[in-house]
Amino acid sequence: MLDLKFIRENPQKILKAIKDRSLILDLDKILSLDEERRKILTKLEELRHKKNIANEEISNLLKERKNPQQKIDEIKEISKEADKLKESLKSIETELNRFLLFVPNIPDESVPVGKDPQANKIMRYWGELPKFDFTPLTHLELSEHLDIIDFNRASKIAGSNFALFKGEGAKLERALINFMLDLHTKKHGYTEVFVPHLVNRQSMTSTGQLPKLELDMYRLHDDDYFLIPTAEVPVTNIYRNEILDEENLPKYFTAYTPCYRREAGSYGKETKGLMRVHQFDKVELVKFVRPQDSYNELESLLRDAEEVLQLLGLPYRVVLLSTEGLSFAASKCYDLEAYAAGMDKWLEVSSCSNFSDFQARRANIRYREKDTKKIAYLHTLNGSGVALARTVICILENYQEKDGTITIPEVLRVYMEGKSKIG
RNA sequence: GGAGGGGUACCGAAGUGGUCGUAACGGGCCGCUCUCGAAAAGCGGUUGGGCUGUGAGGCUCACGUGAGUUCGAAUCUCACCCCCUCCGCCA
Numbered sequence: 001m002l003d004l005k006f007i008r009e010n011p012q013k014i015l016k017a018i019k020d021r022s023l024i025l026d027l028d029k030i031l032s033l034d035e036e037r038r039k040i041l042t043k044l045e046e047l048r049h050k051k052n053i054a055n056e057e058i059s060n061l062l063k064e065r066k067n068p069q070q071k072i073d074e075i076k077e078i079s080k081e082a083d084k085l086k087e088s089l090k091s092i093e094t095e096l097n098r099f100l101l102f103v104p105n106i107p108d109e110s111v112p113v114g115k116d117p118q119a120n121k122i123m124r125y126w127g128e129l130p131k132f133d134f135t136p137l138t139h140l141e142l143s144e145h146l147d148i149i150d151f152n153r154a155s156k157i158a159g160s161n162f163a164l165f166k167g168e169g170a171k172l173e174r175a176l177i178n179f180m181l182d183l184h185t186k187k188h189g190y191t192e193v194f195v196p197h198l199v200n201r202q203s204m205t206s207t208g209q210l211p212k213l214e215l216d217m218y219r220l221h222d223d224d225y226f227l228i229p230t231a232e233v234p235v236t237n238i239y240r241n242e243i244l245d246e247e248n249l250p251k252y253f254t255a256y257t258p259c260y261r262r263e264a265g266s267y268g269k270e271t272k273g274l275m276r277v278h279q280f281d282k283v284e285l286v287k288f289v290r291p292q293d294s295y296n297e298l299e300s301l302l303r304d305a306e307e308v309l310q311l312l313g314l315p316y317r318v319v320l321l322s323t324e325g326l327s328f329a330a331s332k333c334y335d336l337e338a339y340a341a342g343m344d345k346w347l348e349v350s351s352c353s354n355f356s357d358f359q360a361r362r363a364n365i366r367y368r369e370k371d372t373k374k375i376a377y378l379h380t381l382n383g384s385g386v387a388l389a390r391t392v393i394c395i396l397e398n399y400q401e402k403d404g405t406i407t408i409p410e411v412l413r414v415y416m417e418g419k420s421k422i423g
Numbered sequence: 424g425g426a427g428g429g430g431u432a433c434c435g436a437a438g439u440g441g442u443c444g445u446a447a448c449g450g451g452c453c454g455c456u457c458u459c460g461a462a463a464a465g466c467g468g469u470u471g472g473g474c475u476g477u478g479a480g481g482c483u484c485a486c487g488u489g490a491g492u493u494c495g496a497a498u499c500u501c502a503c504c505c506c507c508u509c510c511g512c513c514a
Contacts, residue, residue, distance in 0.1 A: 042474060042482095
């Protein structure tokens with residue numbers, strides 16, 4: 001959400017943002033609703049003022065044991081008028097708010113303008129692509145031979161695009177989670193949290209998934225709960241409606257959660273195996289920071305996520321998303337794409353975003369400045385550190401041997417009973 | 424799920440229709456006085472949003488949330504949310 005005052009005073013910036021993101025939004029409608037709202041509000045407050053004065057007079061009359069009936073009749077007239085204004089104000093505010101929830105964040109100046117993916121900017125590559133003296137298999141073939149992921153039975157249990165991890169596969173999943181959490185808590189200074197996986201509508205609205213993406217979410221209709229599509233939702237909402245002290249910023253959190261996504265309509269070759277599943281594990285990083293620090297914090301968040309891939313020995317590239325690829329709530333976003341040798345593809349395993357004050361406004365998360373004592377919205381950021389499903393693809397495909405076994409990356413061995421191989 | 428109690432500022436808590444919401448009282452915190460310094464004591468300050476105004480300021484809203492009754496609601500009515508205690512169920 002953007003500040004209404006900001007929108008009012010910078011309509012050209014909003015128009016540019018909408019155009020660069022290829023979105024449609026009736027800005028004039030918002031501006032005229034806002035104008036009307038303020039006109040009515042001013043009138044209404046004048047009437048309220050009159051009423052307050054008259055009520056005080058009634059109170060005084062009663063104390064003097066005089067009859068206030070005349071005053072009462074007077075107020076009744078004012079009240080009638082005020083009630084009418086109140087009603088129209090309410091309907092205008094409801095409509096205005098509906099529009100405001102669909103105004104996207106303004107992309108940062110460093111974000112390339114244009115259509116995804118051509119306009120995305122590859123910032124850098126890390127690592128050497130693995131070389132094989134045989135044709136590397138895909139994770140689908142490998143996991144079937146090794147009997148570590150059973151997609152068919154997962155379909156029986158739940159449906160298509162689910163995974164059932166077995167034996168060493170399940171252990172690998174658990175090892176990755178523990179490795180990532182340990183790295184971020186011990187080395188990068190994040191506080192680990194374990195959060196609810198069901199959240200209410202307000203939480204989903206605060207981080208920006210609602211109202212726009214409701215159809216992409218799993219929703220429990222009886223209770224109006226949503227299964228989290230990412231830990232970003234519960235973790236960012238930790239401080240909803242709170243005012244933090246500047247001394248306590250920045251705050252870093254990391255959380256492991258499964259992520260639940262409907263991914264409606266996305267079936268086919270590109271979604272085979274672990275590529276696009278309805279439930280996947282992810283270790284998330286979330287930051288609450290001072291506004292002046294947020295772009296530096298984005299860079300360090302990115303480095304924290306990159307280190308996961310570096311320690312796992314997975315070659316990757318850093319991609320700066322263009323205005324059109326940028327999610328609705330973000331002002332700047334880097335994707336990390338790790339290389340998968342069997343598929344010969346770069347797979348998105350992390351998205352690191354600065355949301356500036358966009359989520360903080362929706363969630364009403366503020367901080368008190370130390371010197372001025374003023375209260376302002378803080379900035380929120382988050383990034384995957386990293387998503388597991390596709391990382392597992394990369395590990396299986398890049399670390400495969402000719403005999404079909406998988407070499408376990410060294411950093412994970414301590415989490416897998418010291419073993420160096422799967423299979 | 425059932426019964427009862429509760430939700431007021433940073434915390435505790437008073438207020439049950441009319442100068443009581445920059446909200447009694449207690450505590451915390453900040454500043455000042457006193458002191459060599461500290462403690463104690465004393466004095467002062469300490470919620471957030473909106474509209475309007477160049478500004479000082481003016482006005483308005485908010486007692487969990489929303490609606491209602493009333494000239495007037497923290498206070499009365501209704502619905503919902505959350506917390507606590509007990510019972511039931513349960514890993």
